[in-house]
Amino acid sequence: MSQNAAFKVLQNTVALSVARVSVPAFSFIFVIFAARLLGVDDFGKFVLAQTFFLLFLSLSVAGVNTIITREMARKPLWLNRYLSASTVLVTLLVAISNVILFLIAMLSNYDTDTRMAIYLVGIALFPAAMNLVSESAFVAFEKAFYVTYGTIFENILRVALSIIALYQGYGIVALFAILAITRTMSLLFYILFLNLHITRVAWLFEGSFFKQLVREWIVFALENWIFNIYYRINIVFLSIFGGTRLVGIYGAAEKILQPASVLSTSFTGAIFPYFSRVFEESRQQFQKISETSLKYLFAIALLGVILTITLADRIILWLFTAEYAGAIQILQVLILAQIPDLLKNLLSHILFARNEQKRALHIAIATLILKLLLCIVLIPKWGGMGAAWALFLSELTSSGLYFYFVLPKARVIPMFWTFVRMVPAGVGISIFILVFQEVHLVPLLSGAIVGYGLLILSFGVVTTSDMHFVQELAQHGRQWVAGTRRQA
Numbered sequence: 001m002s003q004n005a006a007f008k009v010l011q012n013t014v015a016l017s018v019a020r021v022s023v024p025a026f027s028f029i030f031v032i033f034a035a036r037l038l039g040v041d042d043f044g045k046f047v048l049a050q051t052f053f054l055l056f057l058s059l060s061v062a063g064v065n066t067i068i069t070r071e072m073a074r075k076p077l078w079l080n081r082y083l084s085a086s087t088v089l090v091t092l093l094v095a096i097s098n099v100i101l102f103l104i105a106m107l108s109n110y111d112t113d114t115r116m117a118i119y120l121v122g123i124a125l126f127p128a129a130m131n132l133v134s135e136s137a138f139v140a141f142e143k144a145f146y147v148t149y150g151t152i153f154e155n156i157l158r159v160a161l162s163i164i165a166l167y168q169g170y171g172i173v174a175l176f177a178i179l180a181i182t183r184t185m186s187l188l189f190y191i192l193f194l195n196l197h198i199t200r201v202a203w204l205f206e207g208s209f210f211k212q213l214v215r216e217w218i219v220f221a222l223e224n225w226i227f228n229i230y231y232r233i234n235i236v237f238l239s240i241f242g243g244t245r246l247v248g249i250y251g252a253a254e255k256i257l258q259p260a261s262v263l264s265t266s267f268t269g270a271i272f273p274y275f276s277r278v279f280e281e282s283r284q285q286f287q288k289i290s291e292t293s294l295k296y297l298f299a300i301a302l303l304g305v306i307l308t309i310t311l312a313d314r315i316i317l318w319l320f321t322a323e324y325a326g327a328i329q330i331l332q333v334l335i336l337a338q339i340p341d342l343l344k345n346l347l348s349h350i351l352f353a354r355n356e357q358k359r360a361l362h363i364a365i366a367t368l369i370l371k372l373l374l375c376i377v378l379i380p381k382w383g384g385m386g387a388a389w390a391l392f393l394s395e396l397t398s399s400g401l402y403f404y405f406v407l408p409k410a411r412v413i414p415m416f417w418t419f420v421r422m423v424p425a426g427v428g429i430s431i432f433i434l435v436f437q438e439v440h441l442v443p444l445l446s447g448a449i450v451g452y453g454l455l456i457l458s459f460g461v462v463t464t465s466d467m468h469f470v471q472e473l474a475q476h477g478r479q480w481v482a483g484t485r486r487q488a
Contacts, residue, residue: 026155030162031255034175035248035320037166044239044248045110046172049117051235052104053124053179056097058228061090061129063220065136066352067213070276072140079137080204085213088205090129098122113172114244120176127183134190137198140273146193154186219357226364230371230394234387237375242383250384252324253331256315260304260338261345268349275353290350290406291415297346298419301339302426303452307445308335310433314441326384333388340392340399347402359405367398425455 035043068082105118131150138146158178165174194201238247271293279286308315312331316324351360371394378386407415429452436444 026159028255028258030159031252032319033163033166035252035324038172040245040248040323042113042172042244042248044244044246044251045114045117046175047247047251047254048110048235048239048244049114049121049172049176051232052101052118053121053128053176055228055232056101056121056125057128057132059225060093060097060125061132062093062224062228063217063222064089065132066224066272067217067220068133069136069140069273070352072137074276079199080202081206081209082213083133083137083201084203084205085210086133087130088210089214089217090133091126094126094129097125110239116173117176120173120180124176124180124183127180127187130187131183131190134187134194137194138190141198146190146197150186150189150193153189154182157185158182219361220352222361222364226361226368230364230368233371233375234379234391237379238384238387241380246383249324249326250330250387252316252320253327253334253384253388256308256319256331257334257338260301260342268346272349272353275349279353286353287408287411290346291411293346294343294415295418297342298339299422299456301342302422303429303449305335305339306426306430306452307433307448308332310430310437311441330384330388333385333392337388337392337395340395344395344399344402347399347406350406351402356405360402363398363401363405366401367394370394370397422456425452425458428452428455 034046038046064086068086072079072082101118101122105115108115110118131154135147135150161178161182162175165178191201235247235251238250271289275286275289278289309332312328312335316328316331320327348360351357371390374390374393375387378390380386382389403412403415429448432451433444433448436447439447
């Protein structure tokens, strides 16, 4: 990876991380207020309606943002063609999603507030989906910092209005009305920035080009649909078998883990355009970058898992109330699923860059079937813990299949031992936290992070070439921060 390319990846990773982290950061502030002010039952209704929003948002833009990011990075002059064709496609998908949401609201046993919230979810889908399409254009042109501006603008406005609404005594219906309004404002913001800083947006729809896009998109769409149903099905099953109270407890644990998924998505989203180009230029370099990315992603994920498992009780009781104590054990199981989930996210984008999305589709089908079976068996008997174990077992299976298809057979054992060398460092930090668990949380976390880094170095996980690469990124990062500050 050249210094310039490394800098661009770093720049876009930082920009996307700020944007994506701001979403759960602002939302997390709101979740704390909502969980306390609404109570477990109403908070469960909020989590359920939000789950439908995230599920059908994914279904409405499934694969579109991935394919246009890849193609616009390769053919930037075709931006308006891709934007026009993807707008038509997203409009059709949103219309279908609204029909399904209407039927769910009408035919379910949910109460009136939940049904009204679901109707508002349908209204919010189109601007939210088009926001993701617009963000793909910024990422493809390696100008992800505009995504940061738009995301922070929308989140500050939405969270502020939502907190005010809660303090004024309004319920979940008002929260989803605010969601629809702020997503529409965010879309207008993105359109303005596309015109000002990339190219003048113009309608350039061609029927033949649209058909070609649909043919390429369908494989991405099926894989995305399956995986998004896979991710959200836990909440739906919990609402059926356990009611909204159980959804509220499970949702509290699940919300804590959003930053991990966001950071992973930001990194893979930023590096994906580079992956796509390098694969065409050098297969050997592509493989090296893929393995290096997997190594460091595993190292970061392992530390997060250890910290969360050992401090789960303090995290839940500090952020929420004793009413949510049932989320402690659920959180400890859910965090275990984060390691295979984060690795799977990167592995899937490696397959996309290699134009092997059909393999990802096959893996998605297999793991969705497994997840459905596990949910049917475990949730009625074990409730939230059953849902958490169903997620962990299916994630473990999915990541194993991805490794089988992505890594050459000769590289499987070396990569496995790279992961194994990190485990003693994790064990050492676990012992450190248990010994000093009575210490204040901030110095305890600081000591654990520093100690883990030193142990990783001592076990030879970080090589000399890795250190040089990190130094180059740090140097370019300082230059980028200084330049950004001057521009501001």
